[in-house]
Amino acid sequence: MxxxxxxxxxxxxxxxxxxxxxxxxxxxxxxxxxxxxxxxxxxxxxxxxxxxxxxxxxxxxxxxxxxxxxxxxxxxxxxxxxxxxxxxxxxxxxxxxxxxxxFKIEKSPNTEKEGITDKQRSFIEDKMKYNSQVIEKELDKMQVSSIKELTKAQASQIITFIQGNKHRSKEF
Known part of the structure; x- marks a missing residue:
C-alpha cells in the first residue's frame, strides 16, 4: 500500500x-x-x-x-x-x-462552498423523472449522496451535462 x-x-x-x-x-x-x-x-x-x-x-x-x-x-x-x-x-x-x-495538497479547500440554489435543485429534481440513472451516475462521480448536498458549481455541471445530452439525443 x-x-x-x-x-x-x-x-x-x-x-x-x-x-x-x-x-x-x-x-x-x-x-x-x-x-x-x-x-x-x-x-x-x-x-x-x-x-x-x-x-x-x-x-x-x-x-x-x-x-x-x-x-x-x-x-x-x-x-x-x-x-x-x-x-x-x-x-x-x-x-x-x-x-x-x-498527499500534501497545498491548495486549501473552499470552506465557503455555495450550496445549490433552489432553482438548480428544482430543475435537477424535475429532470430526475426522466434521467434518474444519468443524474445518479453524475452524483456518484461527484461522491455526493443526494441533490441537496451539491454545491452550486456541481449542480451547474450536472445541468450542463443534462442539457448536452438533450441536444445530442435530438441530433440522432
Whole structure:
C-alpha cells in the first residue's frame, strides 16, 4: 500500500492541473486509489473532550487494499449546538482532510462552498423523472449522496451535462 501512495505522490503532477480546485484534486486522488484497489472509509469516531460549546472528536479512517489494512486518526473540533449534524457531515470531510495531509495538497479547500440554489435543485429534481440513472451516475462521480448536498458549481455541471445530452439525443 505504501508503494501505491508513494507512486501517486510522485505522479500527482501528471494527472492534476494547476487550475484544479482542491476538491477536484481530491476526487482525482480517490479515483487513482480506487484504480489500485485502495479504499478509504471512516470506520468509527470517539468523543475525546466534551466542552461547553465545542467537542473534540477523533475519527478513525480505515485504509485498505487487497493485502493490508491500516488505521489513521484525525481529530476535529465540532460545535455542540448542532453536534450530530456536524458529526454526520464530518465523515466525508475527514476523508478529504486525510487525503490533503497524506498527499500534501497545498491548495486549501473552499470552506465557503455555495450550496445549490433552489432553482438548480428544482430543475435537477424535475429532470430526475426522466434521467434518474444519468443524474445518479453524475452524483456518484461527484461522491455526493443526494441533490441537496451539491454545491452550486456541481449542480451547474450536472445541468450542463443534462442539457448536452438533450441536444445530442435530438441530433440522432
Amino acid at each position: 505504501e508503494k501505491i501512495f508513494k507512486n501517486i505522490k510522485e505522479n500527482i503532477s501528471y494527472f492534476t492541473n494547476e487550475n484544479d480546485s482542491c476538491e477536484t484534486i481530491i476526487n482525482k486522488i480517490v479515483k487513482k486509489l480506487k484504480e489500485n484497489n485502495v479504499t478509504l472509509e471512516v470506520g468509527d469516531y470517539e468523543i475525546l473532550e466534551f466542552g461547553e460549546n465545542f467537542s473534540k472528536v477523533n475519527f478513525k479512517i480505515k485504509i485498505q487494499n487487497l493485502e493490508n489494512i491500516k488505521e489513521e486518526n484525525i481529530d476535529l473540533i465540532l460545535p455542540n449546538n448542532s453536534f450530530y449534524d456536524c458529526l454526520v457531515k464530518s465523515f466525508k470531510r475527514v476523508t478529504e482532510l486525510y487525503i490533503i495531509k497524506t
